[in-house]
Amino acid sequence: MNISSRIQAVPASTIMELLTYATEAKKGGKKVYHLNIGQPDIKTPDEFFNAVKDYKDDVLEYALSEGMPELIEAIQKYYKGYNINFNNDDILILNGGSEALLFSMIATCNEGDNILIPEPFYSNYNSFAKAVGVEIKPITTVAENGFHFPSKEEIVSKIDSKTRAILFSNPGNPTGVVYTKEEIQMISDIAKENDLWIIADEVYREFVYEGDYTSLGNIDEVADRVVIIDSVSKRYSACGARIGSIASKNKVFMNQILKLCQARLSVPTLEQIGAIELYKTPSTYLAKVNKEYRERRDVLYNELIKVPGVVCKKPAGAFYIVAKLPVKSSDHFVKWLLSNFDIDGQTVMPCPAEGFYATKGLGVDEIRLAYVLNKDDLANAAKILKIGLETYLKLNK
Template sequence: MKYSKRLSSMQESPIRKLVPYAIDAKSRGTKVYHLNIGQPDIKTPKGFFDAVKNFDSEVLEYAVSPGIPELIHAIRDYYTTYDMHFNDSQILITNGGSEALLFTIMAVCDPGDNILAPEPFYTNYNGFSQCANVTVKPITTKAEEGFHLPSKEEILSRIDPNTKAILLSNPGNPTGTVYTRAEIDMIAQIAKENDLWIIADEVYREFVYDGLEYTSFGNIEEIEDRVVIIDSVSKRYSACGARIGSIACKNTGLISQILKLCQGRLCVATLEQIGAVELYKTPTSYFKEVNNEYRKRRDVLYDELMKVDGVICKKPTGAFYIVAKLPVENAEEFVVWMLNEFSDENETVMPCPAEGFYATEGLGRDEVRLAYILNEKDLHRAAILLKEGLEKYVTLKKSEVLAGSEA
């Protein structure tokens, strides 16, 4: 039997494809510290569970396709705290930020079109685009420069007649980069001058450190008709399993187009929406505590990484990820080795190879993404294991090269 080229050409998730090696390690009695996936251990606000528990109805009905009004109102009110003002008809509820991204790409691109995205980027940007027969054209950024954007001229050189949008996350996944106001303004100018959409993935909006100022694309009035804001409760409220995302856009024509897709998939789960209403009522003190916790975790992991000769990375200023260039040729082989061959006191650690976060072939082969989502004690232990494993692996590879040259 034949399979579609659409899915045959789609890459596996670099975040999840090595999980079987972790399962095997655990079956041997090895404890694995997971730094490969952005699943926080922060407690989900209790209001979510209380709302679901207290739901009282004899029939669990379909919700309306745009999303229940109570949740749309809650999201609208949330945006006002960032000086972004939407009306109810400009917000759609989706099955996580993933569906929001897929629906938006389908709405602004035809098959054969392309979108620009700074690489490394969230790996599913590639997957969702491939599903829609759309290509991601990379804007390469570098670890040595903190993954900040290149010049306007370099970005303009990537645009062709089939370019329809610029897609970027801010703060960045997987880089943890927070774009400056100057970078935001540059992208806004490029989009306006070249009639492009801006798909702004802002699910890590709350996670900005070191006193940096955060600017949303939703705060740039002159491009409000071409900005699509992708959002989610997953990381903001540590509610990844709820699968509640949203699209906010002041271009009501685009919202009307995306609503067709929302109607086609009928609705987002009713109970999760009811629970999410309460999440958006969470006091701002929650974010202050969580932000401080992630900042401490970042410092623990970064400080240990910097003790290893040959590791290159700038301290990230947002989200909860670090992309680090390692002194290895193939980071995926290193991760597999860590799970198959390395342990200390029956413990090991699982990073995520970063090659799958790039569109340019060959880039990221020597890089890993690390998610600092464990509690401080476990993260410190994981950081030490990573340091010890990396040093042992580098020594082993040097010995193999030396033995090969003497043979």
């Protein structure tokens, strides 16, 4: 039987092999601090669970394909708080940011078309693209300047007749970069001048620790070509709810996405009921979470840059740090941390960054760290990582 070449091109999860090393380490009695995954430890607001528990209907029916009107309205209000004026019919509810991304790729690209994405990027962009025959044209960004965009000329040089969109997360996963207003303006100009869509993954928008944040939703002259991908997962620490959204003022685009929404019938009813309450969470909640992550970032970053040779600009957003290490292979380093190193029976697990790049050979000396542990654990993990790295460097001089 035929296995399609497109699904064969979808990469297998690279972290799985490493997780077996972590499992072995734990079997051997080690405590492993996981800095490799973006699963926040922050409490999900009670309002979510209370709303779900209040469900009273006898029958758990399909919700509307476009999403529950109350949830759409709650998201509309959320954006309004940032002076982004979407109408209710500019918003659709999707199964997490994931489905929003997949559907956006299907809608903007035929097989063989391509999308520009700054690398390193969220590796599942690549999986979705491969699954539906879309090529990724990477725009390489580097640790030395904190993973900001290269020049307009360099970006434009990647565009060809099959380029349909620019896609990026802002704040960035895995880099934590927050693009400046000038960068967002540059991207908008490029999109306008080359008739491209801008697919703006803004799921980390509440996690900005210094400087201004410029949403694509605030750039009027590209309103008809901007698609905003959003999700409750990180914002409200509700990853397991799988509630995301697509917002765009382009009616033609939205009508196309709606057809896919109708085909898969609906997004889970109870999760939407919970998500409505999440979007009503007072801004004090988000401010508190923001402060917590900022402090964590500082703890981790300040320890990391103590090691000579580490290249890392302090990231201004998300809850990740990508650092370039003076090692040949970060994969080898991570395996060594898990298999051959501990301090008082404790070690750490960063994520090798190679999987976040489309260009072969890049990222092999980089790691991504997610600061999703409480401050005490994180301080401990940061110290272990620092000493681990120093020890590894001495051993591999």
